Amino acid sequence: MFDALGSSLRASLRRLTGSGRISAADLEAGLAEIRTSLISADVAMPVVAKLLDRIADRARVSEIVGGLGAGERMLGILHSALTETLGGSGRELDLRERPATILLLGVQGAGKTTTAAKLAYRLSKDGRRPMLVAADPRRPAAAEQLATLAAAIKVPMHREPIGTPVADIGTRAIAAARRLGLDVVIIDSSGRTTLDGELLEELRDLRNATKPRERLLVLDAATGQSALTIAEGFQSVAEPTGLILSKLDGDARGGAALSIAGGAGIPVVYVGTGERSDALERFHPERIANRILDMGDLATLAERVRDAEIGPAAGPDAEVRAKAAEARALRGGMTFDDLLGQLRQMSSLGPIGQVVKMIPGMGGMAEQADATRRGR
Ligand SMILES: Nc1nc2c(ncn2[C@@H]2O[C@H](COP(=O)(O)OP(=O)(O)OP(=O)(O)O)[C@@H](O)[C@H]2O)c(=O)[nH]1
Ligand SMILES: [Mg+2]
Incomplete structure (x- = not known):
């Protein structure tokens, strides 16, 4: 991920700073190149504009033009503009409640079930005692998939017979977690190809019954900019508290992550980088900016x-x-x-x-x- 975006941004930066000094005209030309790099990596236009404004403002403020050491300073400016666009200092999950409840949302195939297992795996590594909950009242296969994943990572799972209303699944799961002394409840909800009324109503019921402090929207990075429309669709019923970008391993150009993180107005908390249960990373805007600019992570x-x-x-x-x-x-x-x-x-x-x-x-x-x- 970020390969193409990173290499073209770095090439622009090298050309811009090759001579050690930057003139006003160089800066204009450099910004135009950075713009092209962003657009060809599929970064959404509003995010491109935001990023360029940030870079231009900082370059002017730091009077980079004509100064020595312009290369390092320009790299620094690009790095901080990227970090800010990706979400600044990042965000931790709020897991103070006992049990803390996390509701996973998303359209069909976004990666909810896989992500639920990844999250449970990560939290149990961190010393938590999570429980997974299958809250798809229609598809037996959905609970089967979660059960297989849960068994593989040795995390308890709660399921109910097909047809059980989601609100009941949710409240009974939380009661069971309490009985078993588990401290995090991760609810895997069902997806739908379109955000229809039934799905939204189901989510509303589930939310009202379980009052999850964390409502994490799973977005498939491969869907690129349409992920932003999906995020808007979930806003009114679920008010997501964070995003998880799945399938980032398939986002070779790197534009999707930047577009979604910079455009959704909801912080990205994790990214999925593969199908295995350990392929989940915390999203640290600064570290991602390091990676894009090849400053390592x-x-x-x-x-x-x-x-x-x-x-x-x-x-x-x-x-x-x-x-x-x-x-x-x-x-x-x-x-x-x-x-x-x-x-x-x-x-x-x-x-x-x-x-x-x-x-x-x-x-x-x-x-x-x-x-x-x-x-x-
Ligand atoms: N490469 C890759 N594949 C992923 C990632 N996350 C999920 N997948 C795959 O995406 C497909 C769909 O994932 P699910 O977790 O079943 O998606 P879902 O949102 O639960 O789907 P529904 O329950 O049908 O709405 C599966 O084949 C996963 O293995 C990821 O980070 N990287
Ligand atoms: Mg699922």
Whole structure:
């Protein structure tokens, strides 16, 4: 993800800052190039406009024109404009209630059920005790799918016979979670190809009965800008508190994430990057901006390493070692041993292409390697 957007933005930046000094005309030309990069990566027009305004304002304020060190400052400006457009400081889920209730919403096939399992897996790794709830009153297959996923990640699941009203499923599930001493209830609702009245009514019932503090709208990144229309459709009945962008692994150009995060007015809390239950990442706007600009994302890489090292096979001091490695990585002082340790863990970290790009400067190298392979 973000490959095409990242490489064309970086190319514009290199051309703009190659001479070390930027004239007013250079800046205009640079902004025009950045605009083209964004549009060809499929970033929605209002988001393009917002981003360019931010860049232009900051460039003027910092009097970048004519100054020395313009390259670094321009990179800094682009980075902070991207971070802000992607949602600023990001957002944590509010899980203070006991049990905390999370309702997952979305149109058919958006990735709700898969995401419900991913979220349960992540929360149980974080020391929570989640329960999954199948709240599709019509399709037996929906509950079956959730049951299979729940069994694989060893998380309890609540289901009721077909035809049970969703409000009853919700309230009984919460009561069961309380009885079992579970602290998070994740409700997987049913999807529909269109946002018809029946679906919206069902969601309203479910919301009224369960009063979920978190109502997370799952949007398929591959649907691009139409995801924004879907988000609007859910606004009146569910008032989503956060977005989860699924299938970001398929968003090669990277425009969808930027369009949705910058255009929906609802913070993105997680992104799905694959079909496996561990393919869910917290959405940190700043880290994503790092990745787009090939400044690496060592923080996310370090978290993945820690998650992998604290798996069941890890030794007693695994957490201590992982924390030390994380601290070194964040200071930029990753040692060869750390890197070696990480290479050994590679299979548990996810696809190697995704991992390599989190290392500063490696995104560009991966592109060069691709280009060489293709004989360019
Ligand atoms: N590559 C990839 N595939 C995903 C991701 N999230 C979900 N999928 C796939 O998308 C398809 C639909 O996912 P579901 O979780 O069943 O979607 P849903 O919203 O529950 O669908 P309905 O219940 O029918 O409305 C499945 O084949 C998933 O494996 C992701 O982050 N990456
Ligand atoms: Mg489903």
